[in-house]
Amino acid sequence: MVGGVCGLLGVYIVLRGMSYIGHGMSHAVFGGAVASYILSFNVYIGATLWGFISAIIINEINRRNKIKADAAIGVVTTAGFAIGVLLISTTRSFTRDFESLLFGNILGITDQDLLVISLVSILTILFVFFCHKKLIFILFDKETSKVYGVKGDLLELIFSLVLAAVVIASMNAIGVTLLAAAIVAPAISARMLTNNFLKIVTISTIIGIATSFLGMYASFYFDSASGATIVLFGAAAFGISALYAFLRRIYHTHSHGDQKHAHPHIHVQEHQHPHQND
Amino acid sequence: MNTNNNICLNLQNITYGYSYHSPVLDGVNLTVPKGRMLGLLGPSGSGKSTLLKIIVGLYKPWHGSIEFNNYIMCHVSSKGQQHNSWFRSTFRGHNDIPSIGYVPQVESVDWTFPVTVKEVVAMGIWDQSGATPWLTKNASDEIDYILDSLGLDSSLYLKRQIKELSGGEQQRVFLARALIRNPRLLLLDEPTSGVDYNTRERILGILTELNIKGITIIIATHDITGLARRLPWVVCLNKNIVSEGSPADTLTETNLLKTYGLIDNTSVTSTKATEEG
Numbered sequence: 001m002v003g004g005v006c007g008l009l010g011v012y013i014v015l016r017g018m019s020y021i022g023h024g025m026s027h028a029v030f031g032g033a034v035a036s037y038i039l040s041f042n043v044y045i046g047a048t049l050w051g052f053i054s055a056i057i058i059n060e061i062n063r064r065n066k067i068k069a070d071a072a073i074g075v076v077t078t079a080g081f082a083i084g085v086l087l088i089s090t091t092r093s094f095t096r097d098f099e100s101l102l103f104g105n106i107l108g109i110t111d112q113d114l115l116v117i118s119l120v121s122i123l124t125i126l127f128v129f130f131c132h133k134k135l136i137f138i139l140f141d142k143e144t145s146k147v148y149g150v151k152g153d154l155l156e157l158i159f160s161l162v163l164a165a166v167v168i169a170s171m172n173a174i175g176v177t178l179l180a181a182a183i184v185a186p187a188i189s190a191r192m193l194t195n196n197f198l199k200i201v202t203i204s205t206i207i208g209i210a211t212s213f214l215g216m217y218a219s220f221y222f223d224s225a226s227g228a229t230i231v232l233f234g235a236a237a238f239g240i241s242a243l244y245a246f247l248r249r250i251y252h253t254h255s256h257g258d259q260k261h262a263h264p265h266i267h268v269q270e271h272q273h274p275h276q277n278d
Numbered sequence: 279m280n281t282n283n284n285i286c287l288n289l290q291n292i293t294y295g296y297s298y299h300s301p302v303l304d305g306v307n308l309t310v311p312k313g314r315m316l317g318l319l320g321p322s323g324s325g326k327s328t329l330l331k332i333i334v335g336l337y338k339p340w341h342g343s344i345e346f347n348n349y350i351m352c353h354v355s356s357k358g359q360q361h362n363s364w365f366r367s368t369f370r371g372h373n374d375i376p377s378i379g380y381v382p383q384v385e386s387v388d389w390t391f392p393v394t395v396k397e398v399v400a401m402g403i404w405d406q407s408g409a410t411p412w413l414t415k416n417a418s419d420e421i422d423y424i425l426d427s428l429g430l431d432s433s434l435y436l437k438r439q440i441k442e443l444s445g446g447e448q449q450r451v452f453l454a455r456a457l458i459r460n461p462r463l464l465l466l467d468e469p470t471s472g473v474d475y476n477t478r479e480r481i482l483g484i485l486t487e488l489n490i491k492g493i494t495i496i497i498a499t500h501d502i503t504g505l506a507r508r509l510p511w512v513v514c515l516n517k518n519i520v521s522e523g524s525p526a527d528t529l530t531e532t533n534l535l536k537t538y539g540l541i542d543n544t545s546v547t548s549t550k551a552t553e554e555g
Contacts, residue, residue, distance in 0.1 A: 129410070129411060132411035133400070133407070136391075136397060137404055139388065140391045140401070141382065141387040144387075144455075146335075147334040147336060148380075148402065148459070149405060195439050197393060197394075
């Protein structure tokens with residue numbers, strides 16, 4: 001489930017050219033989680049508050065567009081992470097618990113975590129379902145979308161908030177340091193395979209779910225860290241799809257008169273090579 | 279308020295710039311009657327695109343007012359006070375309000391983004407085609423019809439990626455996205471930049487046809503001979519309106535030199551003086 005939602009939202013993030021935002025957001029949220037833990041707050045409430053605040057700050061800095069988004073994200077979120085680390089270092093007794101936050105531990109998931117994950121999944125699916133048209137409009141051509149009345153700034157803010165929610169929900173399972181790959185890997189893998197937007201979204205979601213499942217079982221079997229295993233499966237998926245896309249480009253089906261065939265060749269501007277029947 | 283029904287667009291004293299104290303547009307006054315096809319001519323940096331963006335509401339002018347079909351769309355007094363019009367606040371997005379179609383410069387969109395022709399045209403009616411990610415039957419039919427009418431066979435083009443198309447085809451897809459909103463006023467930003475002779479002729483033909491159907495058209499261009507000279511009405515812009523009228527009267531050497539900034543107003547008067555002397 002976590003993998004699926006990450007894969008779904010990841011498409012929009014990657015196509016927005018903001019792959020780094022998932023990485024940043026997860027680090028920022030870590031600070032909030034640690035802080036609320038130490039203040040013996042509910043971790044979710046603390047992390048959510050913190051995540052939403054950093055989402056708003058990143059969004060605002062990004063909108064003023066003097067600084068590139070990745071730089072803005074870098075500063076805001078690393079600061080959030082640093083606060084978390086700082087707080088941990090002052091209260092050493094908790095170190096053990098935070099390891100699951102950092103690197104993920106699927107076995108440590110409670111019923112409450114499951115509930116949150118379910119709710120966030122539904123929220124994300126609803127958001128993507130109803131805002132899909134507006135999202136592709138602002139991603140493709142932001143200026144014209146404003147002319148035609150899409151409230152792009154508001155939508156981007158909501159998008160950041162949904163992302164923060166997804167990050168928080170998946171934090172325990174995958175871990176903040178590894179989450180970025182779980183968001184980005186399925187999306188770029190899917191992007192390599194097709195140009196059709198709806199197909200990208202579907203494939204990405206499926207890859208997300210599949211890699212999570214495989215990763216989870218593998219981590220159980222090999223007794224390895226769940227987050228790391230899932231992420232490695234994601235990376236493998238990307239490698240395979242990149243290889244597939246490469247091979248497909250070389251073994252391109254083409255026809256000469258009646259003959260339709262495929263064999264390795266490199267496309268030059270106009271693909272020409274001798275054949276017996278030509 | 280001017281209630282002349284023949285006026286499509288009325289700009290009063292529009293001033294706007296990207297940094298303080300150096301306006302790109304300085305007190306532009308322009309009245310466009312309904313049904314006119316107008317070329318906005320000027321060098322790069324003369325404020326053509328900026329003026330179009332102000333008309334469609336992307337930028338708020340420092341001061342000045344914009345009236346469209348007798349609705350005040352934007353009015354900022356010289357003190358910088360803004361009077362939010364009832365039009366915007368009450369009727370924005372209402373179907374009965376005649377809309378403005380905007381065709382941006384092709385450079386302004388993200389070309390790496392994977393969208394099909396159908397999806398791009400559908401963006402024009404994103405608010406009228408249902409809340410689901412797919413389109414209503416009505417909307418789909420409308421998209422087919424519009425594409426066919428622009429000479430893009432909908433059965434062939436609908437599923438193609440926008441980045442695979444030629445410059446002229448892309449331009450027509452963007453035109454379709456604007457036309458599907460049924461606009462009374464159509465603004466195009468450099469529609470013929472980077473396309474070949476045939477494509478330019480084709481685009482000009484399509485626009486002329488649309489104009490005959492009653493759509494008021496404003497085309498920003500820097501192409502003097504290929505486009506501007508062949509439009510019925512030309513406005514030369516460089517910070518403000520240098521001159522306007524039919525191409526024969528407007529595109530004189532002096533006016534063009536003034537528009538392209540090669541001589542300023544003072545030297546024009548001095549050359550005139552020497553000519554007279």
